[in-house]
Amino acid sequence: MSEERTSRPEWADDGKMFATSYVKGNDRAHLAKENRSIKRKERSVEEYVAGVLNHDRTILAQAITLIESNAAKHTEKAQRILHELLPYVGRSIRIGITGVPGAGKSTFIEAFGQFLCEKGHRVAVLAVDPSSSITGGSILGDKTRMEHLARHPRAFIRPSPSGGTLGGVHRKTRETMLLCEAAGYDIILVETVGVGQSEVAVRGMVDFFLLLALTGAGDELQGMKKGMMELVDAIVINKADGDNKKKAEVAKEEYNQILHYLRHATKGWETKAYTCSSLYGEGIEQIWEVIEKFVQTTKQSGVFEERRREQMKDWLHAMIKDYLHNRFFHHPIVQQQLPAIEEDVMAGKQPVTMAAEQLIRLYEER
The missing domain is CATH 1.20.5.170 (Single alpha-helices involved in coiled-coils or other helix-helix interfaces)
Known part of the structure; x- marks a missing residue:
């Protein structure tokens, strides 16, 4: 060896x-x-x-x-x-980035992050990797996929397993984000796992949410992205280069037509579609200009700070739910009675609602 x-x-x-x-x-x-x-x-x-x-x-x-x-x-x-x-947090721009597998999230983040670093910003990338619901394992490969950005002295990349739950994204990523802000990183990029509800969790912790899309995707993927459109502040058609450039422009116009009839994610801000080539760095500067305009517009209207306050309240409620959930299932009486009650439910001997009420009464009578 x-x-x-x-x-x-x-x-x-x-x-x-x-x-x-x-x-x-x-x-x-x-x-x-x-x-x-x-x-x-x-x-x-x-x-x-x-x-x-x-x-x-x-x-x-x-x-x-x-x-x-x-x-x-x-x-x-x-x-x-x-x-x-706490006195040193909250001074960054928090940007969420999502997209279907194959949209080039890591390539885009590396190109975008390097662009921002060269402009004098300090960039932290929090890449939430999917964890296996069976083994709990995680790939955690974003540092290898963003090798050039990872070596930049003004960048910090932290891949973290989601733990297979939204709570893993919701709690750990929020606190990690605060640490990075205290460490002087003024741009926080949060990459989602791109598999459904995690996008909703990330929307609730960032200022600007960006969806990376592709041209020529199947109907199923297009349908999933339509469900995302009311969550995002911009759509970027990636890989707009070579023979795909004209197709990307067509896709951009199609998205803009659809977005015109949808409710926008942020009050006072019109969500639009753009194109870029992460591989060649084309369109990256325009996307940053869009984000800068978004921050300026929402800060002037008060929407920026209002969203931050609402996010803190939502975080408080999420933490209370998480605490009560853990306390309930770790209670000795619940742990003792749960297996038998589960068996009764699965065997059809007891309705689910009655079983839940029974367990809650046991917990409250401790």
Whole structure:
């Protein structure tokens, strides 16, 4: 077995590291040893806060790992860190990016992110990867797909597993976004898994929501995108290059005709379609100009801040639901009685509504 290790990018600096793609042969044992060493080093809340505010990407990555942990001791420390950093958050533009598989999300984000970095912005990419509902595993490959952006000193990429639930997107991504803002990243790009309801969750945490579309997609994909149109603030027909350029222009006009009759996602803003080529960087600057105009328009009208306040309220309600859900199913009486009640329901011996009421009464009478 080879002991060779390929060069590791600058961003592979977190104790949790998604670096197995960069490790060969028996070197995995060495990596595991490194990870154990990092885990043994306990930072204080003050060290985390100071590191994040000083733009230390290693400490930022470790703070995000703490946020993502479900261990009680980590959760408590993570919330203390967030509390200390609250005065430094909320100063970024939050952009959600979605699209069907094959639309070129990663290629677009890399081209767009590099463009923004070259303009002097600091860009954080939160790429939410789908987790298997069977194994819980996740691909977490966005750092390898955005290799050039990942190496840029003004960029930070954090792939995170969704955990197979919307709660994973809703809670962890929000808190990670706040940490990145405190670390001085003024543009936050949130890439969705692109598989349905996760887009609704991401719409509820970003300022501007962008849908990447393709020309020549099948009827099923087109139908899914029509259901998305009232959620997004812009539609971008990607891969508008070569023989596909004319088709992209036709698709843009078709989308604009449809959008004219739909309710727009943001009050006072008209959603329109545009074209771009992520491969050649064409149309990227225009898209940024659209986003800048959106921010200016919505801030002048007060819609921008109103949306932020509503999102915080929705987050509070989501956290309460999440807390009550976890507390209910971890209650010892519920855990004891649930299997038998489930069996009765599946066997048709008891209606679902009656079974739910029975479990709730057991929980309330604890």
